[in-house]
Amino acid sequence: MAEGxxxxxxxxxxxxxxxxxxxxxxxxxxxxxxxSGAGKSTILKAIAGLLPTTGTVRVDGQDWQTGPHALPAWxxxxxxxxxxxxxxxxxxxxxxxxIAQSTPDRDAALALLAAMQMDGPVLGRRPSGLSGGEQMRVxxxxxxARDPDVLLLDEPFAAVDPPVRRALIAAVANVRRRTAAxxxxxxxDLAEAAGxxxxxxxxxxxxxxxxxxxxxxxxxxxxxxNQWLSGQxxxxx
Amino acid sequence: MNxxxxxxxxxxxxxxAATVALLLPLALLLGHWLATTRWRGRALAEALxxxxxxxPPTVVGLALLIGMGPGSAIGRSWQAITGGQLVFSFAGILVxxxxxxxxxxxxxxxxxxEAVGDDxxxxxxxxxxxxxxxxxxxxxxxxxxxxxxxxxLAFAHTLGEFGVVLMVGGAIPxxxxxLSLAIYDRVQAFDMAGAGRLALLxxxxxxxxxTLLFLLGRRRG
Numbered sequence: 001m002a003e004g005x006x007x008x009x010x011x012x013x014x015x016x017x018x019x020x021x022x023x024x025x026x027x028x029x030x031x032x033x034x035x036s037g038a039g040k041s042t043i044l045k046a047i048a049g050l051l052p053t054t055g056t057v058r059v060d061g062q063d064w065q066t067g068p069h070a071l072p073a074w075x076x077x078x079x080x081x082x083x084x085x086x087x088x089x090x091x092x093x094x095x096x097x098x099i100a101q102s103t104p105d106r107d108a109a110l111a112l113l114a115a116m117q118m119d120g121p122v123l124g125r126r127p128s129g130l131s132g133g134e135q136m137r138v139x140x141x142x143x144x145a146r147d148p149d150v151l152l153l154d155e156p157f158a159a160v161d162p163p164v165r166r167a168l169i170a171a172v173a174n175v176r177r178r179t180a181a182x183x184x185x186x187x188x189d190l191a192e193a194a195g196x197x198x199x200x201x202x203x204x205x206x207x208x209x210x211x212x213x214x215x216x217x218x219x220x221x222x223x224x225x226n227q228w229l230s231g232q233x234x235x236x237x
Numbered sequence: 238m239n240x241x242x243x244x245x246x247x248x249x250x251x252x253x254a255a256t257v258a259l260l261l262p263l264a265l266l267l268g269h270w271l272a273t274t275r276w277r278g279r280a281l282a283e284a285l286x287x288x289x290x291x292x293p294p295t296v297v298g299l300a301l302l303i304g305m306g307p308g309s310a311i312g313r314s315w316q317a318i319t320g321g322q323l324v325f326s327f328a329g330i331l332v333x334x335x336x337x338x339x340x341x342x343x344x345x346x347x348x349x350x351e352a353v354g355d356d357x358x359x360x361x362x363x364x365x366x367x368x369x370x371x372x373x374x375x376x377x378x379x380x381x382x383x384x385x386x387x388x389x390l391a392f393a394h395t396l397g398e399f400g401v402v403l404m405v406g407g408a409i410p411x412x413x414x415x416l417s418l419a420i421y422d423r424v425q426a427f428d429m430a431g432a433g434r435l436a437l438l439x440x441x442x443x444x445x446x447x448t449l450l451f452l453l454g455r456r457r458g
Contacts, residue, residue: 049362074361074362074365075365076363078363080359088357088375089379090378090379100365145364146364
């Protein structure tokens with residue numbers, strides 16, 4: 001039964017300890033908002049099982065972290081979009097999607113790419129021949145190819161120009177419509193968070209300092225981080 | 238080219254090919270491990286691996302002569318299994334050649350696996366690729382130029398290896414007398430023309446190998 005994602009993690013690092021607890025219901029999107037180095041990407045990687053972490057990552061009632069349902073990274077059904085896309089440079093666009101399918105299905109991969117506005121000769125190009133926006137579209141299609149239980153997007157719009165960014169936001173909205181998997185999107189842009197997320201969690205120096213429904217926390221910033229990001233506090237951090 | 242020269246050439250080529258064949262799986266495993274391990278002793282392992290390249294060949298040769306000699310555990314075990322000595326045999330110079338060339342193949346392999354990067358390893362895991370599939374589908378296709386570089390270097394270096402092969406092999410014609418040892422023998426016998434001929438042959442083969450390496454690099458670029 002779909003219960004969504006419940007995360008409660010602690011990771012002791014050399015510089016700081018990261019602690020985070022939050023939930024994302026099925027079909028909903030949580031924006032993890034915070035400045036660079038706050039620990040946002042670390043939390044995503046911990047959910048994906050890519051970093052040693054203590055705590056729980058409960059997905060639809062099963063704890064991926066410890067106990068009988070504990071899973072190594074490659075067995076966690078996660079759709080991960082890394083900063084810059086993280087495409088395999090030796091594979092073309094279609095190959096990058098098909099490698100994530102449990103059984104190769106060319107037509108299904110083509111359909112996913114088409115849903116991200118990717119079709120025609122561009123599918124035969126390797127990442128080095130694709131624009132930043134195209135790479136991100138392929139990465140989004142690849143994230144869906146595994147029929148993931150959880151979608152994790154790490155600053156998907158960080159490295160593109162504003163027009164491409166608007167188109168990619170539409171592509172992510174399309175991703176949202178195609179799956180009920182809980183989605184987490186990492187960003188340090190409040191406008192981005194407002195446009196995409198159902199809920200926001202503000203993270204600063206490894207700790208969540210404020211969280212709640214997107215409309216409420218963006219309208220009434222309670223934490224200094226939220227106030228600073230929304231321009232209510234003008235100060236150097 | 239007289240039959241003795243031809244035998245020496247065949248022996249050199251066989252030694253170089255066998256060295257590369259044995260080193261390939263070792264370089265894959267060691268190079269990948271060194272590129273990905275977070276073990277604290279990694280620097281020491283890297284230093285130990287470089288040692289055969291930095292020590293004088295006579296020192297490495299002496300160590301191997303003692304370590305693989307009839308008085309050693311390895312030498313006795315070899316004799317019990319095969320009935321012959323490990324030192325002063327083709328198998329002996331092959332073991333020596335593998336050890337001496339280990340850093341030449343492991344280093345480029347390690348650098349190539351390091352260049353794959355943590356992000357692509359993370360992407361491979363999140364695509365559901367098991368560690369073995371991630372290795373064969375992602376890491377190996379990206380790292381093979383580094384492995385090929387190491388293989389060509391080890392091949393060319395084995396052809397020119399002198400000190401260690403002489404110490405461990407003893408220059409027995411048809412068994413351990415490689416092309417570079419044959420050149421030395423010719424010079425000792427004041428046959429400078431013969432030595433020059435063999436030297437040119439060795440130069441030609443090495444040049445072809447290194448040119449192949451650069452062509453490979455250009456295609457990759």
